[in-house]
Amino acid sequence: MSVTTRPKPFLEPQYCKGCLRCIEACPRDCITPGTEINAATGLVPVEMHLDNCNGCLLCLQACPEPYGIRLETDPPPPIPAPNTDFVLEDPAKLFGERCVANFSEGDQPDDLIALPACQPLVLKGTYASAIGALLAGCRHVFGYPITPSTEGAELMAKILPKLNGSFVQAVSEVAAVNMMYGAGGAGLPCMTFTSSPGFSLMLEGISYMIGAEVPGVFVNIMRAGPGLGNIAPEQADIKLACRGLGHGNTRAIVLAPSTPQEMLDLTREAFALSFRYRNPVIILGDGYLGQMTGMVKLPTNMTRPGLPAWAVWGDRAHRHNLITSIALAEADLEKHNLHLNRKYAAIAACEQRVECHRCGDAEVLVIACNTPARMAKGAVEAARAQGVKAGLFRPVTIWPFPIDTLEEILPGVQRIIVVEAGPGQLEDELRLALSHAGIAPPPIEHVRRCGGILPAQSAIFDGIMHTEEVLS
């Protein structure tokens, strides 16, 4: 019997679960079932009798445990003593508070590239949003066609291949959001265009993205529901975006543009916010805004994105990174949720955005966003022409609701009128924000249409002008 000099296997009894798969693998019957219970594991490890072993190592290949059987010549380094100060799965400790735009070591920061002055473009809202994304450095777009958002994806499908980017028409919105999870997890800016039914399908993935702290921008050109509804504009996904981003403790900044210009500006902004907070950002447009053509001025610079230190990039520098939303131990998951809560609190404190039009002395305050805010602005102007002190409070972020500014305005306000193309979801956000802030508001009335019909300027005007009867 020749005994070779090849290294032989070495059994680590405490890492052997006694499955016996190695016994069948060994052609020389060197391994036998164990007879003694291992004190550390309570299991019965196999026993090795290596006199006859020729180092074929088939037992290693059969062993399901990485450290059950190893090469005798290849001992793993000792396990470091537990460091009680270092808890791996606490992202707040690992990466610091992510609530501000601070870069951690290993981040490759974004570059800002100056743009020459350009003629204003004349664009529809979805195109403006797409160009905003290109200028924000987004070169990866994943989507599924759905009216009335599709033009944004179509423009990206046309442009991105020429910029060595990727547009992928996924098999479904479910697949699209998970492609975003991948590209966003790799640390790159990515986005999708969708509309209400598609957004519903993406919610699962958005919850995972929030849990795993993956950035990404969702442009939801809202249409009328429920169900298939129709393709006309309705602001009926405010509830989903502000309160219902899938399961669990989820929040995302919700931006509400009202012009094609804002579709571009807020899409750019959305990418910055998404990376600043490592969180998805939702842009809620309405079908009108998506299709509306208007003047769009280009910014003075564009972004070449860097690479964050946390990215799962597939290189040595980022090798130990992990994108995950799972935390099996309850204490770990509670800690993660507390970290998320701190992030949400920082967003609520720092990222409220609002446009106030003639709010300074307003006695009748109209609250509206998206396209209905334009009708509302017209109605406010018409009411001012009649001597009524009306103002428009237009939330640009619906979550966080710009409650701080509203609180400053409210003392002089006698009536609030919430104008929306939907069943009252903006009003719900307003009432929740007031309630959380402990503010007793003046009477809240509303002018609403739904099913795809926008409130007419004349109806809003009537709502402002009538002072006696409370609208219902």
Added chain:
Amino acid sequence: MSAFYDHFTRHSHGEGLKARSTHYCPGCGHGVAHRDLAAAIDELGIQDKTVLISPVGCSVFAYYYFDVGNSQAAHGRAPAVALGHKLAHPEAVVISYQGDGDLASIGLAETISIAQMGLPITVIFINNAIYGMTGGQLAPTSLMGQKTSTSPDGRIAAMGQPLKMAELIASLDGPVYVERVALFSSRERVKARKAIKKAITNQIEGRGYSFIEIISECPTHLKMTPQEAEEWVKTKMQPVFPLGVKKDLTVEPWFKRGIPSFEPEAVLGLSGAEPLDETTRRTAAVWPGHLPARDIAIKLAGSGGDGAQTAAMLLTRAAIAAGFDATAIPSYGPESRGGTSYADVHIAEQEVLNPAASEPHALVAFNAPSLAKFAPTVPEGGIILYDCTVVTDPAGLPANRRILPIPLTRIAADLGRPMVKNVVALGALHAALGLLPESGIVDTLRHVLRGQARPAAPE
């Protein structure tokens, strides 16, 4: 084994025995497959290039063990996540490691569609014919008659018959390499290891999508010893899921992607931006005093193909070029062609507030239904312009409006191009409204239609 962490710090914080042992049950095929994958990563020297995707299932915790870039995915979505990673960083080696519930049940759509895309990723499919993580339920690959906790009397055809994924994937055009391997003997394990290595090599060399199905043991939920489970896979599973290469195309390396461009000129050019031209900027038009308001609404209405949308766009562009604010909103019927097609345009001296034109100051109607529908919405003093070539007998038009029957189609036909009736309409509207400078409209027309001008068709 450098592809494994020395110390599994993610496994219950790496405390005690968990520092070096897996969460898998004794004899689990996952552990064997993990060894094979780790060996391939080591032998190919790709530890610093690899991104491993571990979705829901027992292998969701693969990131405890593999010292590579890790992304943990939602149930069934691993191929989509893998695609996102691959497109973000094409140089990375992206491996999607999925179980049978994940790959062949909840994730079927992603599995098939991304296989068919054929981009070079590597999918490792552990088929053990049962759900492990949730505790022994029926899998899409469970055998006929197999008793599971959700098929307590055995699988019958009405529960669906076992899905043969390797054959299914091999029938697609996208993949280049599909093989089914097993772990129940040293011989099969050697083949499995080779197959995994080849599937990854195909990716590294940019040859395409590879799929390795591993029929594997789940002793716990089969309620067997590991040896019985190996025997069961060999004698019961293997006949249903025959081993071997299902597809192996000789494909030259093809996957090569350029680095994304951030050249301002390219981005601006593709966005349709043009350099600022100081001479044409703001023709400095003055808002005409004869108009009833500082914000004029115009509705253009016809059926698809009449050119209402193009005319609306031209009008909007001309107004913006003149230094005003303007918006246009289309409204179509559900038909892609031939249905109703309306456009609302607003032109305002300062800012368009309400972009809808529910009561337009001017209506351009290209056909009788549009005229009938919208003429009553035009307020007193407004303009109703219609194509009297096609609307020969307008009935019930409201009083106190400027009614302008213009033979749009005939004029356009006389020009040799009936399609340009919408431009004729713009001319007529301009004459009636007097809102924009004439040179501005003509400049916009020339600019937008540059390169499209063709000689008129001969009569």
